[in-house]
Structure formats: structure tokens, C-alpha cells
Amino acid sequence: xxxxxxxxxxxxxxxxxxxxxxxxxxxxxxxxxxxxxxPNFLLKEWLVGAVFLVGFLILTLAHPSxxxxxxxxxxxxxxxxxxxxxxxxxxxxxxKYASGDFILFGILVLPGLAFGALLLAPFxxxxxxxxxxxxxxxxxxxxxxxxxxxxxxxTSASHVNxxxxxxxxxxxxxxxxxxxxxxxxxxxYEASCMTCHGAELEGSAAAPTLVGIEYTPEEIATIAKEGxxxxxxxxxxGSDEELEQLADFIITVNESAE
Amino acid sequence: MSKEKQQVSRRQFLNYSLMGVGGFxxxxxxxxxxRMAIDxxxxxxxxxxxxxxxLSVDDITTEPQRVxxxxxxxxxxxxxxxxxxxxxxxxxxxxxxxxSPICTHLGCVVSWEGNEQYxxxxxxxxxxxxYEKDGTNIKGTPPLAPLAVYEQKVENGILFLxxxxxxxxx
Amino acid sequence: xxxxxxxxxxxxxxITPIWRDIADHEVPEHxxxxxxxxxxxxxxxxxxxxVVVIQILSGMFLTMYYVPDIENAWKSVYxxxxxxxxxxxxxxxxxxxxxVVIVMLLLHTLRVFFQGAYKKPRELNWIVGVLIxxxxxxxxxxxxxxxxxxxxxxxxxxxLEIAEQVxxxxxxxxxxxxxxxxIVGAQTLTRFFAIHVFFLPAALFALLAVxxxxxxxxxxxxxx
Numbered sequence: 001x002x003x004x005x006x007x008x009x010x011x012x013x014x015x016x017x018x019x020x021x022x023x024x025x026x027x028x029x030x031x032x033x034x035x036x037x038x039p040n041f042l043l044k045e046w047l048v049g050a051v052f053l054v055g056f057l058i059l060t061l062a063h064p065s066x067x068x069x070x071x072x073x074x075x076x077x078x079x080x081x082x083x084x085x086x087x088x089x090x091x092x093x094x095x096k097y098a099s100g101d102f103i104l105f106g107i108l109v110l111p112g113l114a115f116g117a118l119l120l121a122p123f124x125x126x127x128x129x130x131x132x133x134x135x136x137x138x139x140x141x142x143x144x145x146x147x148x149x150x151x152x153x154x155t156s157a158s159h160v161n162x163x164x165x166x167x168x169x170x171x172x173x174x175x176x177x178x179x180x181x182x183x184x185x186x187x188x189y190e191a192s193c194m195t196c197h198g199a200e201l202e203g204s205a206a207a208p209t210l211v212g213i214e215y216t217p218e219e220i221a222t223i224a225k226e227g228x229x230x231x232x233x234x235x236x237x238g239s240d241e242e243l244e245q246l247a248d249f250i251i252t253v254n255e256s257a258e
Numbered sequence: 259m260s261k262e263k264q265q266v267s268r269r270q271f272l273n274y275s276l277m278g279v280g281g282f283x284x285x286x287x288x289x290x291x292x293r294m295a296i297d298x299x300x301x302x303x304x305x306x307x308x309x310x311x312x313l314s315v316d317d318i319t320t321e322p323q324r325v326x327x328x329x330x331x332x333x334x335x336x337x338x339x340x341x342x343x344x345x346x347x348x349x350x351x352x353x354x355x356x357x358s359p360i361c362t363h364l365g366c367v368v369s370w371e372g373n374e375q376y377x378x379x380x381x382x383x384x385x386x387x388x389y390e391k392d393g394t395n396i397k398g399t400p401p402l403a404p405l406a407v408y409e410q411k412v413e414n415g416i417l418f419l420x421x422x423x424x425x426x427x428x
Numbered sequence: 429x430x431x432x433x434x435x436x437x438x439x440x441x442x443i444t445p446i447w448r449d450i451a452d453h454e455v456p457e458h459x460x461x462x463x464x465x466x467x468x469x470x471x472x473x474x475x476x477x478x479v480v481v482i483q484i485l486s487g488m489f490l491t492m493y494y495v496p497d498i499e500n501a502w503k504s505v506y507x508x509x510x511x512x513x514x515x516x517x518x519x520x521x522x523x524x525x526x527x528v529v530i531v532m533l534l535l536h537t538l539r540v541f542f543q544g545a546y547k548k549p550r551e552l553n554w555i556v557g558v559l560i561x562x563x564x565x566x567x568x569x570x571x572x573x574x575x576x577x578x579x580x581x582x583x584x585x586x587x588l589e590i591a592e593q594v595x596x597x598x599x600x601x602x603x604x605x606x607x608x609x610x611i612v613g614a615q616t617l618t619r620f621f622a623i624h625v626f627f628l629p630a631a632l633f634a635l636l637a638v639x640x641x642x643x644x645x646x647x648x649x650x651x652x
Contacts, residue, residue, distance in 0.1 A: 010439060020444040027454045033463050038451030044462050048471050049478050056482070056528065060520030067509065070502040071581035073612070074340055079366065080582030083572050085530045085565070090586070103593050119558045121541065122551035130544030131652055142541055169578055171506055298615065299603045333613035336498060 068169035078169075081160065088149045091156035114145055168208055180256075185249025188242045192224065192235055201253055210250055217247035308411055308418035313346065315415050318354055322347040322370040322380075322391070325356075327419070344408055344419055345370055345380070349392065357393045358406035358422040368405065380405065393425070453644065458651035470648075472536035479529040480636070486522040487625070494574070496621035498614045501576035526568055533561055545649040553642040560635045563628055570624035576617060584620075585612050 008017035024036040035041055072078075082090050089111060092098050098106025117124060125138035132139045179200050180186065193210075201210040215223070221243045224236040236243060311327040322345040331338050344356040359367045361382040368389060372381035379396070380389035388396040393405035409420035438444055457463050459470040493508035493515070495501060508515040537557065540546055546554035573584045592602040599609070607615030 010442075013440075015440065015442045019438065020442075020448055022444055022448070025452055025454075030454055030456070032457035033460070034454045034456050035460065036451075037453050037455050041455040041460065044460070045471070045474055048461070048468075049475065052475055052478065056479075056521075056524070057517075059528075060517055060524050063520070063524070064516050065509070065520040065523035067502075067505060067575055068577035068579050071498070071576045071578055073581065075578060078578050078582050080586045081579060082583040082586065083568055084527065085568060086583075086587075089590075093590070104595065107590050107593050108595075115558075115562075119555060121558075122546040122548070122554050125544075126547070128547070130547055130649075132542055132544070135544065139542065142538075146538075171502075171577065296604060298607045298609070299600045301609075331611065333608060333611045334615045336614040 066166065067171050069171050081165075084153065084157070087156040088152035091152040117141065118145075170209060179253055180249075183245075183249045183252060185242075185245035185247070185252075188236070188238050188246040189249055192237065192246070201250070211254060213250075213254065217244070217251055220247040220250055308409070308420045309342075311344070311346075311417050311419050313417045315354065315412055315417055318346055318348050318417070320348050320350075322357070324359075324369070325417075325419075342419075343367070346417065347391075354410060354412070354417065355392065356408040356410050356417070356419050358408060360406065360422070361387050361401055362395065362403040362405065362424075363387050363401040453647075456648065456650075459648055469535075469539045472532055472539055476529060476532040476536050477636070479525050479532055480632070482521055483525045483529060484629070486518050486525065489518055490522055491625065496574065496617050498576060498617055501574065501617060505575045505577075526571060529564060530568065533564055537561065543649065543652060550642075550646055550649065553639060553646070556635055556639050556642065560632065560639060563632050563635060567624060567628050567632070570620040570628065573617065573620045574624065581612065584616070588612060588616075 009015060010017050024038065027034045027036055081087075092110065093103070093106045095106070096102070098110065121138065125135050127135055129135055197208075197210050213220075223231070224243060224246060225233065227233040227235065236246070238246075307329075309327060309329045311325050313325050325344045325346050326341055328339045328341045331340050343359050345359055346354065346356045349355050357380075359369065359380075361368050363382065363385055366382050366385075366387075368380040368382040368387070370380055371377055372383060373386075376388055378391060380391075380393070382388070382401070385400045387401040388399045389401065389405055390396060393407065395401040395404050404425045406422035406424050408422050411418050411420075459467050461467045461471065490508070493504055493512060495504045505519070509519045510516070540554065540557070569584075569587060573580045588602050588606050591605060592598045594601055603609045605616075605619065606612055607619045
């Protein structure tokens with residue numbers, strides 16, 4: 001590289017007139033099969049990236065991102081659940097010594113110790129050896145932490161019936177449902193069904209939505225009388241004529257939603 | 259020697275000045291944004307207003323009854339009228355008790371004698387949590403704290419309820 | 429033609445040294461999966477960065493439709509994923525990317541940990557890395573609220589209640605995060621949006637820059 005006297009510049013700028021070589025450096029003198037980052041290694045890395053991207057896109061196509069119904073602060077029956085990577089903290093707080101009088105232990109001391117130790121790991125584990133068996137305490141603590149996080153996450157997730165949750169909280173676009181309160185079947189709906197299935201057939205924690213069901217009027221009438229799934233029999237107590245009107249009402253609302 | 263010392267102090271002076279001016283610019287830029295960001299913390303809370311729940315004191319019995327009312331809630335530029343619920347009764351000392359129906363376990367809604375197997379108790383359908391009539395959680399069921407109690411006052415024989423106050427775990 | 433354009437620019441502003449500075453470094457054999465398949469563990473860091481790029485891109489495009497307002501946030505998300513062509517995919521990329529980035533970050537962290545690669549002189553880079561991990565969790569927490577659906581709302585409420593339990597500053601901390609002392613509402617959503625889209629990404633970019641510069645200065649850790 002040129003320094004000091006004799007340097008040539010482009011015009012009156014500070015740009016050097018002599019150009020840098022664009023050929024990669026020679027790494028053949030380095031130990032082993034060392035190669036240049038650009039372009040040799042980067043190509044391999046991008047090949048891995050391309051395979052990864054294909055897998056990732058397949059995941060997004062196979063599993064559409066979930067969206068539940070619009071937030072309803074008055075829906076007091078909703079059981080909250082954080083995203084999966086916070087589940088272990090959430091589960092931790094259900095234990096006796098991490099909640100109630102010990103809540104500080106659960107929300108500050110334990111996570112603080114764990115994350116603080118993670119942050120300061122190089123200073124806590126400051127011996128010269130790098131191999132895992134040369135630092136059994138650090139590796140042991142990490143394994144312990146890892147196992148507890150995995151176990152807490154698993155315990156938390158195994159309590160949840162994910163399918164039922166997804167079913168019960170399907171999004172319903174507000175505008176699509178027209179509830180005709182003048183309909184002759186509405187009175188029967190109001191009397192028998194509304195407390196659980198909601199004023200706009202949107203469902204609640206106790207019962208699924210009635211919008212988008214694929215039943216015939218006869219099947220709806222049967223379910224109203226005999227129940228299905230967790231719905232008990234004998235909820236509808238009116239006359240057969242009212243039952244027919246009720247089924248017709250539910251079908252009408254469904255047609256309006258389409 | 260002394261000349262050299264002076265030169266160093268001159269550079270120091272310039273450095274201090276630079277930091278001073280830099281600090282002034284940073285402060286000038288950030289004072290208002292930070293004050294804006296922490297405004298909600300410093301704002302006086304206007305909650306604690308008592309709301310008329312539309313229940314005459316004479317109608318309150320020793321049997322808990324469900325009372326629904328709405329409060330005006332101002333959330334910044336967004337005004338709404340969320341509904342609230344309480345279980346209201348008179349205890350043995352003829353004092354009015356208004357319990358929040360929010361289960362202290364995970365926030366579901368409890369109801370009085372909500373399960374036929376457990377008479378004279380509040381029952382939460384989500385995880386079978388149970389509470390005594392005074393709101394105390396029953397040991398061995400999921401909730402760890404008693405039901406919250408509403409602040410209350412009586413004006414002209416009408417019950418007014420305020421905020422729900424959490425109680426310590428039993 | 430392209431070569432001429434490049435030469436024209438290079439003559440005036442000398443750009444070759446800039447990119448050669450990024451390109452010119454060696455990759456030793458022990459991190460190269462082509463020579464030693466078990467070296468695939470060294471890919472996790474790069475893949476984490478790749479997912480971060482996916483997150484930035486998909487997030488930028490999502491804001492073309494999204495509005496951070498409690499009456500319209502959910503509707504805008506519903507609209508973009510049910511009415512907009514490929515909206516479902518872009519939201520899916522952002523949604524699943526948020527999970528995948530945590531997984532990749534975890535694998536990368538574990539690789540560095542079990543190889544003891546954070547030991548002297550690389551302590552600082554480990555700390556920067558853990559800070560990146562915290563920022564990512566913050567991005568996950570704030571991003572979870574934005575669709576304003578039930579799970580978002582109630583999970584955030586739980587998170588804020590946990591913050592409120594912190595001694596002395598709990599109430600203030602919660603109010604600062606939520607924008608209101610008792611309501612999780614309009615002001616919470618705008619706050620979380622600002623934190624998710626501007627504050628945390630700014631911190632993330634700064635930390636990532638330090639992370640990469642330190643790697644280049646110190647070089648990759650040697651074989652065990």
C-alpha cells in the first residue's frame with residue numbers, strides 16, 4: 001500500500017488513483033482447508049439458507065397464521081395464554097413457591113438469577129478449558145436450566161386443548177352476521193340458546209359459534225333437543241313449531257353471513 | 259514543560275466543551291419526548307369514581323345477587339361503557355358486601371351456587387375453583403386469593419360501587 | 429456495460445475496498461459443513477440473521493395494511509389475511525418467523541455455550557448476544573398484542589399484571605408499558621406498536637452491528 005509521498009489521487013479528491021485488487025486473497029498457506037469467505041463459503045451458506053427458506057415457506061403455507069376473534073375485554077371466561085416461548089415463565093407462576101406470598105421469588109429472583117447468570121456466563125465460567133467436561137458446573141447449570149424450561153413448557157402446553165381452543169376462538173368478521181330480531185324464531189333462540197351461543201351466534205367459552213355450521217334444519221332441531229358434544233340434552237323446551245322456527249332462524253343467519 | 263501542560267489542558271477544555279454542547283443538544287432533543295412517554299405515569303389517576311349500580315339498599319338480602327352496571331371509561335381518545343358485575347349481599351352484621359366475580363386464579367367469572375354440588379359457595383366453571391360466601395378461596399381448589407371486594411358507599415339508599423380491591427392470599 | 433458502470437463509480441469513490449473489507453476473510457475448515465458435516469452447528473447464527481431479515485421485510489410490508497388502533501387493528505389484520513392476495517403468506521412469514529427466530533437463537537446460544545466459545549477474549553460478544561436475545565423476547569411480547577385478538581389482549585394483560593408485581597416500581601412500570609394505570613386499551617396498543625416497530629428494532633440493529641463487527645475483529649473461535 002502506498003503511503004505518504006508519491007500517492008496519486010483522482011482530481012482534487014482524496015480518492016486514490018491506484019485501484020484495489022478485486023481478486024480474493026490467497027488462503028492456501030492457512031492451516032487445513034481454509035477457504036475464502038467470498039465467494040466460496042458464502043455460496044455454501046446461501047445454499048443452506050435456500051433449503052431453509054423452502055422449509056420455512058412450506059411451514060407458512062401449511063399452517064396459516066392463527067387469528068382469534070377480536071379482543072373483547074368483557075369476555076371474562078377467556079383463559080389467557082402467552083406465546084409458547086413465554087409459557088415456561090407462565091407455568092412457573094402456578095407453583096406454590098413462585099406465586100402468592102412467594103410471587104417475588106417467581107417473577108424476579110428465579111428468572112433474574114437464570115437470565116443474569118446467562119448474561120454473565122463468561123465471568124462465572126472463567127476457567128481456561130473450553131471443552132464441556134472441563135467445566136462441569138457451568139454445563140450442569142445450563143443443562144438443568146434447559147431441562148426445567150423444556151419441562152415447564154411441556155407441562156404448561158399439555159394442559160391446553162389446542163384444537164378446542166382454536167375452534168372456540170375462531171374469528172368472525174363483525175359485518176357478516178345479520179341477526180333479524182323480528183324473525184319468528186328469534187324469541188326461541190333468545191330463550192334457549194343465547195346465553196351460551198351469544199347474541200350474534202358468535203359463541204362463547206361455553207359453546208361454539210353457530211355461524212358457518214353445515215347442518216340441515218332437521219339436524220339443528222335434533223341437536224337443540226338432544227344436545228351434542230358437551231351440550232347436554234333438553235336445553236330446548238318449547239313446542240315443535242317453535243323448534244322449527246328456531247332452526248329456520250339459525251339457517252337464515254347463516255345464509256346472511258355468506 | 260509548562261507549555262506542554264497548557265496544551266493538554268487546552269485539549270481537555272475543548273473536550274469538556276464538546277461534551278457540554280453535546281449534552282445540551284441531547285437534553286434539548288430528549289426532554290419533551292421523554293416527558294411525553296412517561297406522561298401516563300405522572301397523570302393523576304381519575305379512577306376511583308363511584309358508580310350508581312341501580313340497586314336500592316333495601317333490596318339487598320343475605321342471599322348474594324348479581325348486579326350489572328356500566329361505567330364510563332375514557333381511554334385516551336377512546337370512550338367506552340364497559341359493563342361491570344358484582345355479587346352483592348348483606349353479611350351477618352348487616353353490612354353490605356360487594357364481591358368481584360373475577361376468579362383470582364385465571365380471571366374467569368364465578369357465580370353463586372354455580373354448581374349444584376357446592377351449595378352456599380361461589381363456583382368457577384373454568385377450573386372448579388370455589389369460594390366461601392365471604393369470598394375466601396377454599397383451600398385445595400386452584401385460586402390462591404379471595405375474591406376482590408368493591409369499594410362501596412350508600413347515598414340516598416342507593417348503592418354506589420367503586421374499584422375492586424384485591425385481598426391478600428389465604 | 430455493468431463493468432463499465434462499476435469502474436466509473438469506483439474511479440470516483442473507490443468502492444472496492446469497502447466490499448473487499450467484508451469479503452476478504454478466511455473461513456477455517458472446522459466451521460465448514462462441506463468438509464465436516466458436524467460443523468452445521470455453526471450455521472445457526474447465520475440462519476438466525478436470515479430469519480431476522482425475513483422478519484424485517486415481512487414486517488415492513490405488513491405495515492402497509494396494519495393500523496394500530498383498537499377499533500381497526502383486528503379488522504385490518506383480518507382484511508390483509510383474508511382479502512389481500514398473499515396477505516396470508518406475508519403474515520404467516522412474520523408469525524412463524526417470530527417463533528423460528530427464537531428457536532434458531534436458542535440453538536446458536538447453546539452451540540456457543542457448549543463449545544465454551546464465549547471465553548476470553550470473546551466475553552463482550554456473548555453479552556451483546558444475550559442482549560439481542562432479550563430484545564427478541566421484547567419484540568415477541570410487544571408483537572403478540574398487535575393483532576388485537578383475544579389471545580393477544582389477555583396474554584398482554586397477564587404480562588402487565590406480572591410487571592405490576594415488581595416491588596416499589598411495579599405500578600409505575602405497568603403504567604409506563606400500558607399507557608394507562610388500569611386499562612389495557614387504545615394507548616397500550618399504540619405504545620406497543622411504537623416499541624415493536626421503532627424502539628426495539630433500532631436497538632436490535634445497533635446490537636447486531638456490534639455483534640458482527642466483533643466477530644470480524646476477533647475471528648471465529650478455534651476448534652475444540
